[in-house]
Amino acid sequence: MTTRVTFVSPAMNASLRQARFDDGGSIDAGGEARARAVAGALPTGVRVVTSPTVRCRETAAALGLVAVRVTGPAASATEPGEPVQPAEPAELAGLDVGRWRGLTLAEVGAAEPEAVARWLADPGSAPHGGESVEDLCARVARWLESSSRADGRTLAVVEPEIVRAAVVHVLGAPAAAFWRLDVPPLTATSISGRGGRWNLRLGHPPDSPEASPEGS
Numbered sequence: 001m002t003t004r005v006t007f008v009s010p011a012m013n014a015s016l017r018q019a020r021f022d023d024g025g026s027i028d029a030g031g032e033a034r035a036r037a038v039a040g041a042l043p044t045g046v047r048v049v050t051s052p053t054v055r056c057r058e059t060a061a062a063l064g065l066v067a068v069r070v071t072g073p074a075a076s077a078t079e080p081g082e083p084v085q086p087a088e089p090a091e092l093a094g095l096d097v098g099r100w101r102g103l104t105l106a107e108v109g110a111a112e113p114e115a116v117a118r119w120l121a122d123p124g125s126a127p128h129g130g131e132s133v134e135d136l137c138a139r140v141a142r143w144l145e146s147s148s149r150a151d152g153r154t155l156a157v158v159e160p161e162i163v164r165a166a167v168v169h170v171l172g173a174p175a176a177a178f179w180r181l182d183v184p185p186l187t188a189t190s191i192s193g194r195g196g197r198w199n200l201r202l203g204h205p206p207d208s209p210e211a212s213p214e215g216s
Helices: 029-037 054-062 105-111 113-121 133-147 160-171 175-180
Strands: 003-008 047-050 067-070 081-084 152-157 188-194 197-204
Touching: 003 133, 003 160, 029 054, 047 054, 054 152, 105 113, 133 160, 133 175, 160 175, 160 188, 160 197
Parallel strands: 003 152, 047 152
Antiparallel strands: 003 188, 067 081, 188 197
């Protein structure tokens, strides 16, 4: 049984451009146009999920992604089914940054330099009153392991930090490696697994052939 998950990071918006902690803003016109340009290039999947944020929902919509509820005894991605809204698993929510939400990293660094330094150095810390990087990595790992028990493909339009956490888990890397990973807007990161073993492909455009890994 092989499980395949393709993570797609959200299209560009003002918050991403300004290094601002997500403030609920929409993707910008350029980001939407780029997403629409590659709509249909991603493989059809039975399961489509998103982070519960405006920019991820809008990116999924611009990409033309919908989940499909397949009817019939032999469920497959090729059977006709009923389109449904993508699920938004709680485990795929973006990092909770507490009182820093909506601020830029530069603004927080100017106001709370010691707190920011501690946050970046210690993945177990949460000086903003929200969630630590370690906690984020743990919940994404739980979601991945539950997903690994399902055969087939999942498309996940998720916040960049969810992709980072997934890569940390797949590689068995320490949580401190989280900040060493860069996830550009509207790129795909694909993993495939069988028997508890994952293969990883990082940061390719969503319309490239590598977005559809066939190996395991």
